[in-house]
Amino acid sequence: MKDEALAPPELRLRTRDFSVRILRLGDSLPHTRSSDVIAHQIIRSGTSVGAHYREAARARSNAEVISKLETALQELDETDYWLELLVESKLVSSKKLEPLRKETNELIAILVTCVKRVKAKAKR
DSSP states (O other): OOOTTTSOTHHHHHHHHHHHHHHHHHHHSOOSHHHHHHHHHHHHHHHHHHHHHHHHHTOSSHHHHHHHHHHHHHHHHHHHHHHHHHHHTTSSOHHHHHHHHHHHHHHHHHHHHHHHHHHHHHHO
């Protein structure tokens, strides 16, 4: 990414740490048919957030930055969906997932801000 103000470099570590937390959650789920499906889905969506962020950091254009960051946002939203299902299905307590859901929502807010900044910059 050409301008670090658009997406702070510490976000690279934060999205990687998020991926590690998601991997640990997936591994901690009981092995039932439904939890195995959710584990697969949440690991796929949750770990792709950091990958898309890194792709945005190497983007060649503002349009590409926006595309990668918006894809990361979609993956965060999907991850939040799977977290909701874990709670609703009573596979994991809401209290246990509260910190991870908080981080999911904070990352969403940060990436939304990044996208808005890139779009504003592109208009200038």
